[in-house]
Amino acid sequence: MAFVSSGYNPDKPMANRITDIGPRKFDEFYPPVIAKNKGKWLYHEILEPGILVHVAESGDEVYTIRTGGCRLMSVSHIREICEIADKHCDGHLRFTTRNNIEFMVDSKEKVEPLKQDLLSRKQAGGCYKFPIGGSGAGITNIVHTQGWIHCHTPATDASGTVKATMDVLFDDFTNMRLPAKLKVSMACCLNMCGAVHCSDIAILGYHRKPPMLDHEYMNKMCEIPLAIAACPTYAIKPAKVTLEDGTEVKSVSVNEPRCMFCGNCYTMCPAMPLADDVGDGIVLMAGGKVSNRISAPKFSKVVVAFIPNEMPRWPTMTDAIQRMVEAYAADANKYERLGEWAERIGWERFFEKCELEFTHHLIDDFRDPAYFTWRQTTNFKF
Amino acid sequence: MAFVSSGYNPDKPMANRITDIGPRKFDEFYPPVIAKNKGKWLYHEILEPGILVHVAESGDEVYTIRTGGCRLMSVSHIREICEIADKHCDGHLRFTTRNNIEFMVDSKEKVEPLKQDLLSRKQAGGCYKFPIGGSGAGITNIVHTQGWIHCHTPATDASGTVKATMDVLFDDFTNMRLPAKLKVSMACCLNMCGAVHCSDIAILGYHRKPPMLDHEYMNKMCEIPLAIAACPTYAIKPAKVTLEDGTEVKSVSVNEPRCMFCGNCYTMCPAMPLADDVGDGIVLMAGGKVSNRISAPKFSKVVVAFIPNEMPRWPTMTDAIQRMVEAYAADANKYERLGEWAERIGWERFFEKCELEFTHHLIDDFRDPAYFTWRQTTNFKF
């Protein structure tokens, strides 16, 4: 593996350096029909799940086929996407805000061949490479985070939980039978990289044990003041600790009942790992939304306090998710988002209908605004 | 004025002492028709403003005439009430939770004479002694507090503001033209003795200047630690102060920007008075309710940040109140409480319709929950 220089000279980092040029300009990449009709679209229609047409004032049409994307994508896979786009779409495509791939063609005849091509491509184990769907009143791709693929604080895996969940929800990816859109999101720790905090259903990795303290190495590996400052709940204090061999070292102590298991300390200090096989797992949240349609955006609520990590397919978790989806599908009104439904029927009914257990963990006890989530009215259902 | 002993012997306070007997038992006081039909009432009807009939399973009826009460009541006035009750009601009466007086009779014939008697009684200046009303979709008596009659922390008067307001709202006391009940309350400082914090319209006395510090007397009149501990915002600190004559005394200092003008310090320490002629005045709040009917109880919101004390009739205040009542009367739906109306039309419209100015003071900036009152949606009206 010989080092091949790009031209960069480490001794003169500023020589010939190009900086601050930003991203490529969007309009270089527009398909011609987009460039021509931008800002002049009249209306759209979803012809079938995942296939949309937009019609412009000019009469031009653009047909979009949306296909599920894994997001974690190899260059081989991207090259295959390019191959398809070259074949059908004059070398253009786009990605959606939820990591789906959109292939666009400018006439109706081009739709069917493209569709057949996409659906014909399967992975070795039989998975679709390019499932078509994710539109309208259905379930689209799960936005997610790194998980065990790349992050240091996840309490569960991201790609794994997402694959397990999408397999179970697949019919709703390719269908539009739900009362409204249902957005599932995933984040692997409570930093919540994404919009998990306002998704119809959110999968969240959660630790339940405070960090371990590697006293012997604490002062060697970490700057103790940084570790202390990292803790959002001020649970970490400096401490002197006597090791087994009698030496006294500088370290820290953690006020365990104050620890919210966020892992911020571990980010600053590798001598405070917190991952744990039985401590870590999944929190399920539900009822959030982002759009302003009919009602204001809403935060997701915690509806299952903890589900253990069950690799590789997290069946307890996917069961609970499926129960929510089915209860919602069966009971909600047309156009009603999951959270709007839960509020209309009342959360006491939500737990019944979804067959989820209500535990004390679900009652807010975090700081003052907790009060606003308690019931201050006789208006409830027995 | 000779001292007449009740029988109490100050040297032997425990001798023959009667304690812990509690109040008189309620059923001693029930009118016969009440005692007989208690728990067996079938329905009621408001025959005219302030006049109700309740019908029991037995067929018995009780007619109630509700009359405005001043609450601040002399024994002469109470004796006059008794005289009426003796004449018409077999010596029974009750007071409502809003300090109205209810005269009850057990047959319809007795209503008219009672009514005539009540309305015929007027005070010297022409005020009614016993105005009839306060029922149904109207405005009833204002619950209020002590004000300048008796309390040490009021920022305005209670009885005075109430008289001024009830005179202005009188037609709605004797009428039932409003969309729903409209409850006005009054409290003379932010201790809010009463349910001012959830009234349709609330009049609140508010100070706007931190306490004066009577340094010379501070340590003579007050226990400084108690004064310090009294402050809810921790604005008071001990301080040594040099008086004009050069003597150094123990006193306190107040961190003025932290002071919320609550007067708690003055309660503990008379050397910290805060009343001020131009600093003190009125805050108007609106949109609260207590009943669970249709919607949950709601807190009142601050809609006018400050109105100066304008004795004796507070015209700026009563004008603002009248504007709210009239805008509500004109615009709300039947059964809709003021707060429900404001929420339905949006507070941006409320200010327009009531011709009230929206100022920065009305935006919550008190602690974390303030956030929940800001607008987190595009759903608003231009």
Add this chain to the structure above:
Amino acid sequence: MDQAEAAEKIVTALKKKKGKSKFYFNDLCKILGEKPRPAKKFISKMVIDEILEYWSSGSTTLYSLKGVGKQAAAEHED
């Protein structure tokens, strides 16, 4: 602990505090090292025995040794 012992404990403790004459019920419980309910029995008795007296802000009641403190003077009740 009997009543006399409780009284002794409280009186000694309160006399030690300088610049402060009024105490919350909680402070007295702590002095006695008792939970509120048993402590209340001793404390109420000490009021009857005229060792302690109440002082109230109207909203809050405090305890002091009888006759001690500045308030009486301020209130011209002395």
Add this chain to the structure above:
Amino acid sequence: MAKHETPLLDQLETGPWPSFVTDMKREAESRAKNERNIEYQIPQDCCDDLLGVLELSFKHGRTHWKHGGIVGVFGYGGGVIGRYCDQPEMFPGVAHFHTMRVSQPAGKFYTTKYLEDICDLWERRGSGLTNMHGSTGDIIFLGTTTPQLEEVFWELGHNLNQDLGGSGSNLRTPSDCVGAARCEWACYDTQAICHDLTVEYQDELHRPAFPYKFKFKFDGCPNCCVASIARSDLAFVGTWRDDIKIDQEAVKAYVGGELPPNGGAHAGRDWGPFDIQKEVIDLCPTGCMRYEDGKLEINTPECYRCMHCICVMPRALRIGNDLGCSIFAGAKAPILDGAQMGSLIVPFIKVEEPYDEIKETVIEPIWDWWMEEGKNRERLGELMKRQGFQKLLEVTGFKPDPRMIQEPRTNPYIFWKEDEVEGGFDRDINEFRKHHQR
């Protein structure tokens, strides 16, 4: 001739609403005349002087009262609010002017006999001015001197069989709505329990051992006519669990315009003919009602028991038969962290004499907790906020119930306890390092 000129107050003697000024003057005059030859035990001109002080406040825009720490009568930690005028020379009649709080009877029914006795007592030993009633519910005797406190108390007890109410760090005088006595919607007997608890907890009412004040209020139904949910540390609000009773004939009568909607409460305006769909069915917050083919149906499990339909058609709809109350904890005025409404801690409980379940499983465990854990001047609601709703469940032993919340938490910050997590918190770092290098 009035003792003081009161040009500002005089302007409050006109207008339709009863004038407290005129009434105070009436009392001042009555005392001046003393037609009954009363041996006044406090200054005869106290009402004059009170008018004078008030006029001065109207002039200055400032109060002229100072606080006092007088608590009242021997052995009681409350019941009296001390008050001193800051211009005693100008107004000697009210130099000392303490109020006494007299525990009102539940429901506030009175006989004239009782009221006259009260008047006689207070005319002699006090200012002759009262509040009927205070915001908490007491009869307020407005203004007397220190020496009269014990005298009034003695006479109340010995002659009127009547005790003082609460103030200070005590249980405060409980109060209630008129309820079953005269209201068809009472789901339990508010007066009975209000009186029972008041008597049962006299010690808590008179001898301060609480961190702060504590209030009970009793509302017979969710209309909350005594505003319990907004202003009592424990609010008892009547409710039921079974069907609303429907009289279909009466429903038709409402629909046909034979009966006035809402018991005539809206008679002051022409709202047009009654429209059951618009006025009832569409306003029902749960949408659990239907009116079809002249028949009204309510899907009971979905009903909130919000009272609206019952209020609109009192002759057609009646509360159920399986009666009881919901209990809400922690309501309070806004200082310091903002006002709190009561939060639901018991969705349903029967209200039956001798109320043992309520006393033993609700009130007393909560008091024990608050007395031990409450900081000075911390109301129950604040303690609930500080230690969390969960803590209340622990001390009472109630099962967590989604009815207790409006919505589940939006933050996932569950502070798991060590014993809730398999294996606890203690872990062996060296064991971990076998799989995870430094």
Add this chain to the structure above:
Amino acid sequence: MAKHETPLLDQLETGPWPSFVTDMKREAESRAKNERNIEYQIPQDCCDDLLGVLELSFKHGRTHWKHGGIVGVFGYGGGVIGRYCDQPEMFPGVAHFHTMRVSQPAGKFYTTKYLEDICDLWERRGSGLTNMHGSTGDIIFLGTTTPQLEEVFWELGHNLNQDLGGSGSNLRTPSDCVGAARCEWACYDTQAICHDLTVEYQDELHRPAFPYKFKFKFDGCPNCCVASIARSDLAFVGTWRDDIKIDQEAVKAYVGGELPPNGGAHAGRDWGPFDIQKEVIDLCPTGCMRYEDGKLEINTPECYRCMHCICVMPRALRIGNDLGCSIFAGAKAPILDGAQMGSLIVPFIKVEEPYDEIKETVIEPIWDWWMEEGKNRERLGELMKRQGFQKLLEVTGFKPDPRMIQEPRTNPYIFWKEDEVEGGFDRDINEFRKHHQR
């Protein structure tokens, strides 16, 4: 033959949804074969080892990554996330495995040419694995070694005319919805402003001078397809101020069942014939619509512009003509004080090149404030909470507007400033004592 056994991961290779495991294996295999004869600059078996690490995590239920402080390329304070494996001997191919964030083009349209170039670069100098895209919007290059960071950056700049995105205490890579490019509801050109601000604020994006991260997101309308209101410190959401344009003929076509409601979005179930009253008029949150005599009317001033009616009848209703955006500030993830949605700070502003008003009256004053007053690691939303909404009005000079709030404050705790109160706070106690004795 795979380098590591992955029995657990293998179970994720079935089922309908694309398998990331199969895809990683594909890349591992492609690297092993190296049919293109690439001179891999990082270990050829890195994908194998990544599968191995992941399998181990699946076995242990724990991550095997450690944090790294590598910030990236010379002179930039972000764009790279350092990462080290905690079992480097077992998985040398990923011992160092940093990600690079590549600034995506606005709207995420691509040519295959560009993507192929990206692939070539990343296959050679990195793992060949990407995220298309990261949650913020960047193209994520998943895993390379430290020495390659500068090389990749050089090639990006010199060969691909492409810069890195944000990480650290910087402006983060802005992102946007597809908007005007392919959506009839865009109220402004999201791509144009997204790109303009990204380029304008390159310095803020690359050189950390902020207390913490800062995000811009651009949504063309209130549907918020890039979730701006939930996850950007400044969210720009398209809106309009005039009438929704109505094509009455098309309305009739919907009513007549000729056009599918909601553009066909509900075609997966038989919801019965379209009912304009139930599905549109009754669901309109403001009740500002009427459909009578075949004519649809909207009372514009009362409309929330919530999009519902437009979504349901896209061929009949169109956004207005007086277009612009509302700006929301302070959205963020939940740590520490709970999540925040953006709060409305500008009800309406025009979005017109060169966006001077937005830059000069909104973005820059807010940054100045936050840079001066923000604590370390304090997001804008937290600063707004800490110093109050009023402070934001002060620094921006916006007029307070009831649109900025959902409701007025419930607590009356207005902290009046000395200069707002007549006479100020200094008073003469002796003057006061003339009227109020001690």
